[in-house]
Amino acid sequence: MKRNYLSPPPPPPAIRTAMAKVAEREVRKLPVFDFSSGNVGRLPAEFNLFTKLEIEVNRNLPESLAVIAEGLRKGIIESFYQSPKGLGYSTTGGTPQIKKLVLEYFRNIHGIPLSENDLNRVIVTAGGQQALAASLRSLKEGIDVLMPRWEYDAASGTTRTHGLREVRVDVKEDLSIDLSDVESKATQDSVFYISMPNNPTGYTSPSDLKSIIEIMIRKDGAVVWDAPYIFTVLRLNSKKAIYDESFLKEKLNEFRNISSKYHDYMCILSSLSKTCLIAGLRFGMALSCPEWIENMNTIVGRENLSSPTASFIIGAVILEEFLKKPITHTWTCKVLADRLTILIEELKEYLILPGNGVFGALYVLVRTPIDGDKFSTKILEEYGVVTVPGRAFYGEPINAVRLSLVAVPWIEGDEKWISNVKELKKALKSI
Numbered sequence: 100m101k102r103n104y105l106s107p108p109p110p111p112p113a114i115r116t117a118m119a120k121v122a123e124r125e126v127r128k129l130p131v132f133d134f135s136s137g138n139v140g141r142l143p144a145e146f147n148l149f150t151k152l153e154i155e156v157n158r159n160l161p162e163s164l165a166v167i168a169e170g171l172r173k174g175i176i177e178s179f180y181q182s183p184k185g186l187g188y189s190t191t192g193g194t195p196q197i198k199k200l201v202l203e204y205f206r207n208i209h210g211i212p213l214s215e216n217d218l219n220r221v222i223v224t225a226g227g228q229q230a231l232a233a234s235l236r237s238l239k240e241g242i243d244v245l246m247p248r249w250e251y252d253a254a255s256g257t258t259r260t261h262g263l264r265e266v267r268v269d270v271k272e273d274l275s276i277d278l279s280d281v282e283s284k285a286t287q288d289s290v291f292y293i294s295m296p297n298n299p300t301g302y303t304s305p306s307d308l309k310s311i312i313e314i315m316i317r318k319d320g321a322v323v324w325d326a327p328y329i330f331t332v333l334r335l336n337s338k339k340a341i342y343d344e345s346f347l348k349e350k351l352n353e354f355r356n357i358s359s360k361y362h363d364y365m366c367i368l369s370s371l372s373k374t375c376l377i378a379g380l381r382f383g384m385a386l387s388c389p390e391w392i393e394n395m396n397t398i399v400g401r402e403n404l405s406s407p408t409a410s411f412i413i414g415a416v417i418l419e420e421f422l423k424k425p426i427t428h429t430w431t432c433k434v435l436a437d438r439l440t441i442l443i444e445e446l447k448e449y450l451i452l453p454g455n456g457v458f459g460a461l462y463v464l465v466r467t468p469i470d471g472d473k474f475s476t477k478i479l480e481e482y483g484v485v486t487v488p489g490r491a492f493y494g495e496p497i498n499a500v501r502l503s504l505v506a507v508p509w510i511e512g513d514e515k516w517i518s519n520v521k522e523l524k525k526a527l528k529s530i
């Protein structure tokens with residue numbers, strides 16, 4: 100298969116290559132005499148920094164949070180007790196043990212036929228954002244990168260600053276992708292970037308994703324599918340958002356059918372940030388063909404000497420728990436549905452919501468009476484309400500702002516959310 104959109108692989112960073120060899124020999128239990136890197140964090144590796152490290156999981160947590168807490172407990176202990184493994188450098192892109200779990204994730208969740216020998220088809224990154232940047236920066240200079248009119252701003256930023264050509268594709272009134280516009284703008288060897296469920300609109304449509312992939316295949320191109328939110332899919336009607344696990348499973352199945360068929364033409368990005376509520380720990384992942392992954396490894400390895408070792412150790416344990424019991428999203432989904440329902444009740448006339456009855460991700464667009472930048476500044480100064488101007492996602496000025504549904508900590512009755520929404524409503528009505 101020609102992949103003319105990919106940049107030829109740059110030479111790999113020498114220290115990363117040497118560190119990776121150490122990790123590989125250790126896994127294969129071969130003798131290793133390590134002179135590879137300035138890994139001073141390894142010096143105290145045979146000391147016990149702590150004589151005691153006790154952590155107990157709160158028994159009163161909702162079940163899905165208990166799974167995360169148990170993963171954290173085991174992961175913190177593994178990182179620092181008794182040997183302080185978390186202080187040392189570790190290979191960027193992930194050790195073979197961690198990559199095996201990531202292979203299992205892409206096999207189970209995305210239905211991709213992978214064997215243990217496919218370690219060169221996955222990469223572990225310091226968060227999904229690093230995977231996103233590296234995937235786009237792996238493309239050949241001058242390549243057209245198509246993306247929906249509303250899209251995550253980091254994708255646009257990376258595209259514009261790395262010699263790629265950003266091409267926005269129209270979305271319709273109901274936020275669906277205008278497929279005839281995709282057809283007319285896709286050029287030979289171009290690449291489509293899409294976050295789905297979408298940040299910032301919430302738009303989720305496996306059939307649109309499939310159609311986009313099929314168009315890009317006809318152009319010898321590819322699709323970067325940024326999928327950190329696939330476990331946050333809700334049913335939406337004009338009055339409320341509903342979390343229904345069987346509906347979510349149905350959508351996951353539809354997505355799985357697509358990636359199992361078309362993975363050769365995709366770079367799939369994911370993250371534990373949203374699914375396992377560990378955004379600050381930094382654990383992202385990607386799957387693609389070995390050439391694309393090699394480019395990403397080189398880019399990441401040039402910029403980071405090490406993975407965030409403790410984050411990767413803890414993230415791996417949490418991923419393992421998730422793979423055994425994939426329920427870490429359930430509590431979040433209930434909170435999301437309740438919060439979105441409150442917004443619909445209070446601010447329906449201002450919301451820009453998907454028209455196909457499916458909603459995902461953690462954000463909502465709000466139509467503003469004036470330009471989103473001006474509105475955002477004004478309500479910050481006058482009410483202390485913080486929103487993100489829509490321009491960042493739309494690519495040009497627009498009367499809209501993006502709200503996050505999850506920036507406020509949850510408390511019993513979700514009073515903080517309710518009072519935030521009331522304050523926003525006051526601000527909207529005052530202008």
Ligand SMILES: Cc1ncc(COP(=O)(O)O)c(C=O)c1O
Nearest residue numbers: 226227228251294298325370372
């Ligand atoms: C669409 C999308 N991709 C990637 C990311 C990166 O998330 P993280 O780096 O925490 O995995 C985000 C974060 O909000 C996002 O919205």
